[in-house]
Amino acid sequence: VIREMPIAKAYASTPQARRSPTSPADVARIFTKSPLFEGLQPISGSTVVTVDRRRALYGQATRADAVLLVASGRARLIKTAPDRTTTMAYRGPGELTGEESLFSDSYDCEARALDRLEAVRIPVEQFRARLDKDAVLAGRLLRLVQERRASAERRFEAAFTRSVEARVAAFLVEAAVRWGIKHELGTLVGVKLTHLEIASYVGSTRETVTVILGELKRRHLIETGHRRIIVRDREALLRLSV
């Protein structure tokens, strides 16, 4: 049986990140591995935090005082409305999250750990001070925010003009890029995904996603089993997605 955390509980969830005992060397190592900071100095005042699986790195609408840089594990960014949950994005190792704190007093959504997650917590004042004097970092961050904006624009345009099948196909192509592992049948999406989780990303219901995945499997575009998906025919999915 596929289950998400009940919405009432998600609402109640507050950040549950713990500070880890860390050395400046640990912090520096994590900064170095992120494309955003490649070749740049770590931002001072940063610390390492860890959160357990299913716990929140930060909560929706809670006070935003830090930008997070994921070191290991994955986070799902979730916006909760009274009757429905939307998956806004996924973040993995080397990726920045919670960067809205640079502009806003509160986080737009919750970052929930899908695995045990380790991240660098960068205080927002130090991040801002660094941006003012580091044109390289500012330029890279601008590009990152623009990419995330373009992705959001593609998603609302797809919500308006594409079928749920097309949006599921687009999700599977992206999932194969993000988590893909080579497999004899094609590309194994290397994480467990519930049908409800996919539905919360494409803006549909669990039932509809189940029907669509069944149809894609029947047509040999994917293989499924044990909450795992193998993308067998990426080109066909890409054609379906537009």
Next chain:
Amino acid sequence: VIREMPIAKAYASTPQARRSPTSPADVARIFTKSPLFEGLQPISGSTVVTVDRRRALYGQATRADAVLLVASGRARLIKTAPDRTTTMAYRGPGELTGEESLFSDSYDCEARALDRLEAVRIPVEQFRARLDKDAVLAGRLLRLVQERRASAERRFEAAFTRSVEARVAAFLVEAAVRWGIKHELGTLVGVKLTHLEIASYVGSTRETVTVILGELKRRHLIETGHRRIIVRDREALLRLSV
């Protein structure tokens, strides 16, 4: 009868901006009036262009070699899919558009003039060179792109979780902010809007938008007539929109 330009024609439309004879003083005056450039020097190499009503300032997927700064008139940003058109945003005096050219070789959508439009055309190389050495401009642009991203994220979340009525209500509240003129009944939206145009913004059909506007009028939340809308009860619309 409410009509948009037929999709086939929109597809065929190519940029139709003409260079105007302009002095550096004209360009400087337009830069000065934009919040983004307030207190900053104009970017060299910029020229003034004009486009007539219903013509394209730039076309979707055409070569992106300039960022545009609107001086007067309005543009509607449109993404055209084979069977449907989506209004991505509106841009008016003082606003930047086509800034995706800083990161990409082609424009994401078409900018169509709703009135005769005047804009400053800023060559992308000069804009990039300026960003590298102007931390104030870079910071303001980062904030602008982040705001546009947050707006896009709100729209896809709304597409997934809110009713069409809620999205129409949100559109009307925004339209009153953007184009509002004080009126004895409330706030007059000071531009003509077709039901099809509203539908292309909220992701619905003309028929559904017509029914919803009729219902909002019956409940005295708005007044309509001659393609004009008066927002009578902003608070009630705001409550409907969430």
